[in-house]
Amino acid sequence: MSGLLAALVAVSQKAAEVARLCRAEEPLFRLLVAEKTGPERNARFLQDFKTLADVLIQEVIKHDLGTQVGTFPELRGHIHGEESNEFRDAEGGTVTVRVGATPGDTAALLLAVLGPEHARAAELLAQTVHREVTLGDTELAGIDPGVSPGELGIWIDPIDSTNEFIAGREDVAAVDGVAPGGLRSALVLVGAFERSTGVPVLGVINEPFFQRDPQSRRWQGRYHWGVAHGDTRLCSLSPPAPRPCPRVVLSRAEGAAVRGALGSLGGGPPLFAAGAGYKLLCVALGLADAFVLSQATTFAWDSCAPHAILRALGGGVVALEGALRAQREGGDTGDPPELVYHRPREGRAGPERWANSEGLVAFVHPQHLRAVLAALGELRGL
Ligand code: 2IP
Ligand code: CA
Ligand code: CA
Known part of the structure; x- marks a missing residue:
């Protein structure tokens, strides 16, 4: 459709x-x-x-x-x-x-x-x-994701990184291309998942505050999209070239142990940024190779749209705890299962039903996922 x-x-x-x-x-x-x-x-x-x-x-x-x-x-x-x-x-x-x-x-x-x-x-x-x-983007109108709207559900985060949106800092200097905070990290996230499987298939990340027009001083935005359905993989971005060793982007809420373990992967010190959506975007843009979150502080609406884009680029988002569990239990060495978006958590009420309760690892290149999991497994003494 x-x-x-x-x-x-x-x-x-x-x-x-x-x-x-x-x-x-x-x-x-x-x-x-x-x-x-x-x-x-x-x-x-x-x-x-x-x-x-x-x-x-x-x-x-x-x-x-x-x-x-x-x-x-x-x-x-x-x-x-x-x-x-x-x-x-x-x-x-x-x-x-x-x-x-x-x-x-x-x-x-x-x-x-x-x-x-x-x-x-x-x-x-x-x-x-x-x-x-009106969209000036004629390419978009012709894209057929090969899935009908009747098979899909939508997750919206109307504004991700609300705190930064309110505080409104405008000129936060980027560190290696990544804005540590400020308006740039406030994003609109709209993702579509398959109702039957929960797999994210379409994603749009909109950056309302991408840059200021130097003349008018008005904010200009930009957007990114991705399609990942069946064998179809289409994206407004090109897959970023992998660094030999992964550089990670983290929330400032991440503790010293995780920071240390991921900082010693060889890709350089972790980058820090606000906004779950923005950190996921940093991975899609290749500014970081992985976003690792060890806490249950994101929800289906935070990750669905960026996840679809990461899949369109050949990557994905997995549940951290589930992936570490699979690693611990050994056996099948296939890639760990990705997050899905159609099943509320049992016995929970309100937003908690939709928490990504096992944390997450977002990546484009599977070798970076493996490196991250190995480092965190070691940290846990596996
Ligand atoms: C928040 C927001 C926070 C993020 C948190 C999200 O969404 O993106 O910035 O925490 O995980 O749920 P952090 O910045 O530490 O990654 P919202 O702003 O929509 O509540
Ligand atoms: Ca959010
Ligand atoms: Ca929000």
């Missing part, structure tokens, strides 16, 4: 527009950075505006993919995201944030959440949400 990939890219572009708008327009920006404390907190709405921005972006994607006439009705009910669209309104009731039939309808819904003094903010958001996105 051609057209679906282009649609995923188009919705990611609109999401990126909303993300940029929230930082560029004064009435929105003020709401975004307002840290309400004490009695003032919750006076208007219980969640922060940043949550509203996330929820709205997610709903725009749902609307544009599944609800709008001429799109993909088969996807309805199968578009999942990080956020719930239930929101508390100014009076303490519940408003379901969604995209209305007209900009006026959407503005009215947003007004109910924000309160009447934020009419301008509601209007600005509604306008952008209803604006049509």
